[in-house]
Amino acid sequence: MKYLLEPFQYEFMQRAFFECLLVGFTNGFLGSLVVIRRMALMADALSHSLLPGLAIAAIFVGLTPAGLLVGGLVAACIVALGGQIITRSSRVKDETAVACLYVVAFALGVMLIKYAKVKVDLDGFLFGNILGVSNSDIWTSLIISAVTLVTLITLQRPLLLTLFETSVARTQGIPVNAILTTLILLIVLAMLSSLQAVGVLLSLGLLILPATTMYLLSDSYQAMSWGGGALGVLGSMVGLLLSFWANIPSGPAIVLVLGVIFIGAYLFSPKYGMVTRALRPRHMHDESLSRWDK
């Protein structure tokens, strides 16, 4: 127990702890919607497209949290919206359109970052550093988490109807496009919030892995979202402690822990696990089995 509590004597670990709690839960909770809507690649694309916005913010206002937030949000929205426009007005499919735009945005971002007056740490952007979170980062995450969770819980019914069957939701008078746009906005916000913790490249892991794990464990959306949140917290805590004890980078440690839990569920989920299914007794009488053997 002493060993477990020892890291939290340090202030930076306390801050990291709070950040893990906020980012882990919010991403895990939101991730359930991303997984059932099959938007994982879209979310990945959005995470990369934050870069030019962050670079422009760094050029004009420096590294203030508000500037980075607005910059990233605008850049990701331009990519998401641009993808929609291209999809609707041409034969290019949505995933392709977003992929086209995000690589261009990422390239633009890498180029722009050179012109920032302050030194922008690209490594930090890509991989994050949860041990370096400031109080203002925690406040940003807290606000984003509150907004995200309140919105998701309030809109749960229309969201579920929309994600399950868009056409039926529309016949029930649900503003489907507004709901989907809200979802994309929330994904971008969650990405921005987890930037400091795990960085752009790994933020997707925090969003997708807990929810996918729960998807393998449960047939209920409620279990998937709340369980995803809990798993997100658990994974990021364990990852954080591992990174402290073993002196390894925190972002990868968190995602690797979540990855191990995911593989565990893939193999041993009571209902959908590979190993569990292979070991399940066959639904055949011994007699017919013996007939098969002949």
Place this chain on the structure above:
Amino acid sequence: MSHHLILKDVTVSFNRIPAIHHINLNLGCGSCVGLLGPNGAGKSTLLKTIAGLLRMETGSIEFRGHETGENDSPGRNIAYVPQREAVDWDFPITVRGLVEMGRYPALGLWKKFGKTDHQIVDEALDVVDLRDYSHRQISALSGGQQQRAFLARAWAQKSDIYLLDEPHTGLDRNAREAFTKAIHKLRDAGKLIISSHHELNDVPVIFDHVILINGELVASGSTKEIFTSENIEKAFATRTFSGAYAHAHT
């Protein structure tokens, strides 16, 4: 207030090319209506238009004397059941959860799922004979049961009009019979069921009313009077004059 669904001069176009032309219909509640016609005749288009998913170029649709488009939430009156392929069967939801979704429009964002709602859901599961399957994930049902689960959701929605897009497709004989029994129960409860259908043999058994379309309305009326070989010939033999054949844009 008449319990009739009235379509007046309904035309719907895709890219300026009409898919259905000037359709006039008057359908009463308490009937089971078969929507028949060749592929590309506009069956799905007509269903989606009644559901409010497509914009009409001309015409209007009224139910109980009100235009369906005017209503803030037409879903409470109209339940649309899409083709089976359109549904994500791996969605993390049980049969009961699916039927509970039917209560969402009535509950809005905040109202609690109360005792009455649970009763309505139970009743819906009983109507389609799926009470024993209520805890199954929806992909663990057979095709016919999946269709019935959607009927149950529509029932929970307290809809008066049920729009079904080819629900009998891909079902074997037993599943068809069970499904037909379920929609007849709905009809006997005073609902209006409109179902697109492409198998002609079992039409008289399932439907008491048929609509034959082929881009435009060929005939509509009671199965006994309208479902004649002459009318069927008229609907199926005429080449659809709308859509891809006539206006191939290059």
